[in-house]
Amino acid sequence: MSDLATGERMPQALPAASAPPATPRRESAWRRRDRRWGYLFIGPQLIGMTVFVVLPFAASLVLAFASWDGLSDLSWVGFENFTAQFQDELLWRSIVNTLIIAVVTVPIGLGLAVVIAVALERLKTRALYLVLFFAPVVTSTVAVAMIWQQMFRADGVLSTTIANVFGIDPPDWLGDPKLALLAVCIVTIWSSLGLNVVIFLAGLQNISPSVIEAARIDGAGAWRLFRSIRLPLLSPIVFFSSVVAFISSLQTFDTVYVLVSNAGPDNATRTIVYHIYDLGFGKFQIGPSSAASVILLLLTLVITAIQFGAQKKFVHYEDDAA
Amino acid sequence: MARANSKMRRLLAIGAASALAIGLAACSGGGGAKDANTVVWSTWGTAEELTRYQDFNKEFMKRHPDITVKLQPVASYEEYHSKLLAQLASNTAPDVFYVGDDKMGQFVDSGRLMPLKKLMESKDSQTKPDDFFPGLFGAAEQDGEYYGAPNDSNPDVLWYDKTALAAAGITEDPAALAEQGEWTTEKYLEMNAKLKDAGLTGSMFWNYWATHWSWLSSQGLPAPYDESGAFTANSDPASVAAIGELGSQFQDGTFVVADTLPDGAGADSIFVTHKAGFFVQGRYTIGTVQTAGEPDAYDIVRWPTPDGQAAPTGVAVSFLAINGKTQAKDAAFTFWTEFLSAEGQTFRLEGGGNAVPSIKGADDVVLEDGYPAHAQTFLDMRDIGFTNYAAEARVPGLSTGISDEFLKLYQGKADAQQTLDAAAALAEKSGK
Amino acid sequence: MSLTNPSLVDGTQLPPTDSTIALSAPGYRPRAPRTGKGKRRLSQTLLHALLVVGGLAMVFPFLWMLLTSFKTLPQLLKDPLSVLPQPWTFDNYADAWNAVPFGQAYLNSLYIAALVVAGTLLTASMAGYAFARIRFRGARVLFILFLATQMIPKQVTLIPFYLLMTQLGWVDSHLALIVPGLLANPFAVFLMRQFVLSLPKELEEAAIVDGAGRWRIFWSIILPNLKPGLAALSIIVALDVWNAFLFPLVLLNTPDLFTVPLLLSAFQGQFGSVNYGLVMAASAISTIPMLIVFVIGQRRILNSMAASGLGGR
Structure with missing residues (x-):
């Protein structure tokens, strides 16, 4: 390979306009071919996505305007499912619960994961720690439910410790509507931490050691290395994780499903996807269930759009693609 | 040359991605065969139960060499119905399938189940309508027609722990009292109070329809739904008072909702370690108490009543139905009737079975082991018991919705009137 | 055909060769070296202490799962909160293995996971590379579509998806799990795009100057540099496929085709007590392949450290 790729990083990408011009005809030929390569490269996933995700979802979209229990004939009801959903107090509660889960778990979960990944990266024993942090990911959900239900009991270890330290009544996490959601947040962070650490560690590996070395020679301390080098260079991956974490926290289901029965006390842990599943498969109301999922999709789109808007400020790319 | 090269690579790119997909087309399993002599049936169940069903299939095919039977097992109850819904929606449902008692009404209403009355009365039938205990049809019976029959049953009996009762200073035996017609609500609540004073749990219940509606029926009160299916318990002062009494027992901790206990350290553990007096469950409890090693410490008794005489209480059942669109009608019915017949139920339940037959003539499987001492109680309770009200089972999710309201009562967040009003509102809302 | 000016293609200029290393991280200013070994050792000890405590909190349920799998049912019922098995029993493993056809399910899950992982690595890194580095019309819109x-939520598409599979004749076939698995993973595409974006651009520029085609660039330059990302993706996809429950449950009818999670759920009945020893033994059995995948995968991630980024060649 040429010496262009010997390890030095180039500075911030320059705008395309500053590139020197070439023979126009050649450029367009190359570009045309390149464009085709682009379509070819995304082809398999594009086709798969269209057939296996977009198509079924389009069907759900259609069903959002129908009254159907999956068994009998369906009838069209226009926007009735949507108006009914918007008036359904349960949907609003699900949305609020879900947003709380997202806002609590994403920053804390990712923050912890970045710190742990950076801390682990330099340790010789990091493989051992990594296995520990990854353990929740491979622990069976039954075991997870057993342990955490036990922990969250009023007479469980967690509650009695808190009670002793703060001198309060031992909290009954899963029985108290105010605490049940917090319990779900804790378990969510706990169970997703390992994967995020793995992704961040992989991201840190993409940072050229020479960059770090150079900064170190220049006398940068650990905090400065983290703040000025690692974090910015990791930011595309952090951005990715925050987008994905938000999307998946908006789809919180499994944790609620296994941890608390019937969406917790007074629907305190009912999430949107739980609401969708309950309507569709618990109550056989496929129309309203589809309508709720459209609402969820719109909500997610808005939040993701905000994130993409915000990334321009915080995310550092090797070039100006975003 | 460069052009050719790029074409090659392009081919590679497409090829690499699609080769996997195309190459795999060979290993397709294919759906269930649709012909007149193949019966596909589906159910949920534990590994043990599913093994027994496979054995039943083998025996059946020995008897009927011309019929092929295939089981589509789904282990989990909830997801079983999700799958069945997807299958029915796409017309690929099995020929014969189980339906849970909380879903049966909806399935009947949809018209997707085969009407069975004529077939049941035919000469080839081993399962005449009268062979079953009448209270167990519930939502499977509509306007004199049958759309399914109970596979087997599990009356919710009061299991009690003699060791715990003795520890609380209780000298009387509930089953003995019942035999003398003296097993009254008063006695029962008295025992519970003593258990609580001794630092033990009085009774543990699962929070579902059989608990709250059995409490009403055992107290001599009318069913919560009237003839037309409308919810009326909230406008009956006696029912409200009785539910208030039930609620207060939970609120002061004498009764405990088993569902709210953690997995793995739940009601079973409390019961086998003699920390509770009563545990309201079905026959499957035998396995639990035998594993713990002291089966003789436990016995069963019916629900207490104000006058000490037996009253109908809830029986958990599941139904077996035939797909209305089956291509193998005759074979499907042959399978259906043999599966539910006294012989079929005996085959399925004997030797450590965990349920009670729903049909006459198979009671030996309950009595053969002589355990528990009053095993006859299972049969007596089944004979007069009832399954979930059709009005409630007709609306998917209604039963759990009402149970959620009752949980608020048990946790002291609502009173009896509010709870029953909320239940009435749920029933009315879904009745539309 | 060789390209004389790559900068037009990608819109970037060649970096100025600078002896003071050009740092791409913004906000970096050199500073005087710091000393203090004692302080460092202290902070290291503190770090280890924190990591050990945190790690134990993370691993505890896993250990609990293992310990429970060696407990007898009477112990589980009578003393559910005890930590150590007393006595230790290995029967749960034998019983769990014999109660259901684990062997067959293992093979099924393994080959499905292997194919989906291999396929996803290829298709997702291709798409990710295209979205990150190739300019083509509609790229932005398509990327947004992918993200959308x-x-x-998968649950809502279950019934339409099932209908589609019926039409394709893929119900009760592993195809229904494999093909959509490897061809429709927006998460993977997004992850790969981000990893490609974090690679320096000059990597491929040189190759473009040399006249290499996109496929060659992708295959021999991008992919080798994506190893940490690919390893992370493998772990994630393998886990997803291995643990998938609802869709396989609905799509597969024949017990011989079942995957491991479908068998696991057979140890928990609707009624009666659950033998948690058996459940945990079965869970532990089903966990082993994922642990192996993880150990191999994390080594790939961590060991690429020495050879990471640009140092790889």
Whole structure:
């Protein structure tokens, strides 16, 4: 390979306009071919996505305007499912619960994961720690439910410790509507931490050691290395994780499903996807269930759009693609 | 040359991605065969139960060499119905399938189940309508027609722990009292109070329809739904008072909702370690108490009543139905009737079975082991018991919705009137 | 055909060769070296202490799962909160293995996971590379579409998806799990795009100057540099496929085709007590392949450290 790729990083990408011009005809030929390569490269996933995700979802979209229990004939009801959903107090509660889960778990979960990944990266024993942090990911959900239900009991270890330290009544996490959601947040962070650490560690590996070395020679301390080098260079991956974490926290289901029965006390842990599943498969109301999922999709789109808007400020790319 | 090269690579790119997909087309399993002599049936169940069903299939095919039977097992109850819904929606449902008692009404209403009355009365039938205990049809019976029959049953009996009762200073035996017609609500609540004073749990219940509606029926009160299916318990002062009494027992901790206990350290553990007096469950409890090693410490008794005489209480059942669109009608019915017949139920339940037959003539499987001492109680309770009200089972999710309201009562967040009003509102809302 | 000016293609200029290393991280200013070994050792000890405590909190349920799998049912019922098995029993493993056809399910899950992982690595890194580095019309819109599909809760598409599989004749076939698995993973595409974006651009520029085609660049330059990302993706996809429950449950009818999670759920009945020893033994059995995948995968991630980024060649 040429010496262009010997390890030095180039500075911030320059705008395309500053590139020197070439023979126009050649450029367009190359570009045309390149464009085709682009379509070819995304082809398999594009086709798969269209057939296996977009198509079924389009069907759900259609069903959002129908009254159907999956068994009998369906009838069209226009926007009735949507108006009914918007008036359904349960949907609003699900949305609020879900947003709380997202806002609590994403920053804390990712923050912890970045710190742990950076801390682990330099340790010789990091493989051992990594296995520990990854353990929740491979622990069976039954075991997870057993342990955490036990922990969250009023007479469980967690509650009695808190009670002793703060001198309060031992909290009954899963029985108290105010605490049940917090319990779900804790378990969510706990169970997703390992994967995020793995992704961040992989991201840190993409940072050229020479960059770090150079900064170190220049006398940068650990905090400065983290703040000025690692974090910015990791930011595309952090951005990715925050987008994905938000999307998946908006789809919180499994944790609620296994941890608390019937969406917790007074629907305190009912999430949107739980609401969708309950309507569709618990109550056989496929129309309203589809309508709720459209609402969820719109909500997610808005939040993701905000994130993409915000990334321009915080995310550092090797070039100006975003 | 460069052009050719790029074409090659392009081919590679497409090829690499699609080769996997195309190459795999060979290993397709294919759906269930649709012909007149193949019966596909589906159910949920534990590994043990599913093994027994496979054995039943083998025996059946020995008897009927011309019929092929295939089981589509789904282990989990909830997801079983999700799958069945997807299958029915796409017309690929099995020929014969189980339906849970909380879903049966909806399935009947949809018209997707085969009407069975004529077939049941035919000469080839081993399962005449009268062979079953009448209270167990519930939502499977509509306007004199049958759309399914109970596979087997599990009356919710009061299991009690003699060791715990003795520890609380209780000298009387509930089953003995019942035999003398003296097993009254008063006695029962008295025992519970003593258990609580001794630092033990009085009774543990699962929070579902059989608990709250059995409490009403055992107290001599009318069913919560009237003839037309409308919810009326909230406008009956006696029912409200009785539910208030039930609620207060939970609120002061004498009764405990088993569902709210953690997995793995739940009601079973409390019961086998003699920390509770009563545990309201079905026959499957035998396995639990035998594993713990002291089966003789436990016995069963019916629900207490104000006058000490037996009253109908809830029986958990599941139904077996035939797909209305089956291509193998005759074979499907042959399978259906043999599966539910006294012989079929005996085959399925004997030797450590965990349920009670729903049909006459198979009671030996309950009595053969002589355990528990009053095993006859299972049969007596089944004979007069009832399954979930059709009005409630007709609306998917209604039963759990009402149970959620009752949980608020048990946790002291609502009173009896509010709870029953909320239940009435749920029933009315879904009745539309 | 060789390209004389790559900068036009990608819109970037060649970096100025600078002896003071050009740092791409913004906000970096050199500073005087710091000393203090004692302080460092202290902070190291503190770090280890924190990591050990945190790690134990993370691993505890896993250990609990293992310990429970060696407990007898009477112990589980009578003393559910005890930590150590007393006595230790290995029967749960034998019983769990014999109660259901684990062997067959293992093979099924393994080959499905292997194919989906291999396929996803290829298709997702291709798409990710295209979205990150190739300029083509509609790229932005298509990328947004990809992201949007990630936002669709899978549960809601279950019935339409099942109908589609019926039409394709893929019900009760592993195809229904494999093909959509490897061809429709927006998460993977997004992850790969981000990893490609974090690679320096000059990597491929040189190759473009040399006249290499996109496929060659992708295959021999991008992929080798994506190893940490690919390893992370493998772990994630393998886990997803291995643990998938609802869709396999609905799509597969014949017990011989079942995957491991479908068998696991057979140890928990609707009624009666659950033998948690058996459940945990079965869970532990089903966990082993994922642990192996993880150990191999994390080594790939961590060991690429020495050879990471540009140092790889």
